[in-house]
Amino acid sequence: MLTxxxxxxxxxxxxxxxxxxxxxxxxxxxxxxxxxxxxxxxxQEAVRLKKTSLITFGGAYxxxxxxxxxxxxxxxxxxxxxxxxxxLANKPRNATLQQAQAFGMQLQFVNRTDYKQRHDPQFLAQxxxxxxxxxxxxxxxxxxxxxxxxxxxxxxxxxxxYDVICVAVGTGGTIAGLIESTTAATHILGFSALKxxxxxxxxxxxxxxxxxxxxxxxxxxxYAKISDELIQFIQDFEQQHQIPLEPIYTxxxxxxxxxxxxxxxxxxxxxxxxxxSGGLQGKASLMP
Ligand SMILES: *Cc1c(COP(=O)(O)O)cnc(C)c1O
Numbered sequence: 001m002l003t004x005x006x007x008x009x010x011x012x013x014x015x016x017x018x019x020x021x022x023x024x025x026x027x028x029x030x031x032x033x034x035x036x037x038x039x040x041x042x043x044q045e046a047v048r049l050k051k052t053s054l055i056t057f058g059g060a061y062x063x064x065x066x067x068x069x070x071x072x073x074x075x076x077x078x079x080x081x082x083x084x085x086x087x088l089a090n091k092p093r094n095a096t097l098q099q100a101q102a103f104g105m106q107l108q109f110v111n112r113t114d115y116k117q118r119h120d121p122q123f124l125a126q127x128x129x130x131x132x133x134x135x136x137x138x139x140x141x142x143x144x145x146x147x148x149x150x151x152x153x154x155x156x157x158x159x160x161x162y163d164v165i166c167v168a169v170g171t172g173g174t175i176a177g178l179i180e181s182t183t184a185a186t187h188i189l190g191f192s193a194l195k196x197x198x199x200x201x202x203x204x205x206x207x208x209x210x211x212x213x214x215x216x217x218x219x220x221x222x223y224a225k226i227s228d229e230l231i232q233f234i235q236d237f238e239q240q241h242q243i244p245l246e247p248i249y250t251x252x253x254x255x256x257x258x259x260x261x262x263x264x265x266x267x268x269x270x271x272x273x274x275x276x277s278g279g280l281q282g283k284a285s286l287m288p
Pocket of ligand 1: 033034035063064140142168169170171172173174175249250277278279280
């Protein structure tokens with residue numbers, strides 16, 4: 001689909017810590033970051049099954065929706081995006097939805113009650129019956145093939161060198177792949193972009209390995225909730241390091257990371273790798 005080029009950049013390098021970032025955001029402007037890895041085996045499977053379209057689910061700012069729309073176009077597949085919020089149907093499209101439409105995705109807006117059925121096996125069976133030639137990808141792209149794809153994020157050398165790998169968590173697919181691809185010699189640290197503790201169980205349902213920790217205190221009020229403090233942090237970080245962040249996932253992870261470092265959370269000489277999971281496509285509509 002695309003070539004992968006993910007350089008590693010240094011953020012901090014002193015006698016106490018090595019802090020580097022792996023720039024998955026540079027893979028592609030639309031299929032950026034983790035969504036590339038989550039989609040790649042799913043696309044192969046859709047082609048193998050001779051499906052002619054992709055169907056998936058997402059909110060109005062979903063990076064996964066744009067990534068899927070682009071990937072479908074690349075593979076000459078049709079795509080349907082089932083979007084949360086029927087009130088959006090008659091409103092001007094935001095940048096994310098505009099982009100998805102520009103890639104040929106057909107958008108279906110559903111109310112929040114109907115959207116809640118998105119994981120219901122009976123609903124999905126019905127949807128499959130209605131669209132027999134479609135390959136259905138869950139919200140956020142998380143399924144077994146996505147987890148398999150995320151096992152390809154780290155190189156062997158990276159797994160050997162770093163003690164800690166950090167990543168932002170939404171549905172848990174990416175962190176599950178990172179956990180599955182490493183041994184207990186590497187600790188995987190997740191930063192939840194959502195409020196609440198259910199994500200921990202979600203990750204436990206995706207992997208049986210235990211060398212990971214989820215930090216759930218850096219959600220800033222919940223999914224896609226943004227404060228002035230967070231915006232200021234992101235702007236200061238960008239100015240200092242010339243690395244763009246967005247406020248839903250990577251900004252919150254980085255904020256949490258700096259907070260943990262300030263608390264001396266990490267043992268001396270820790271070598272830490274942050275995953276820049278991308279998501280920059282929707283940034284303009286979210287930040288001043
Ligand atoms: C989707 C997304 C995540 C979360 O990935 P999950 O596999 O759903 O946990 C993290 N960062 C960015 C930028 C994303 O778009």
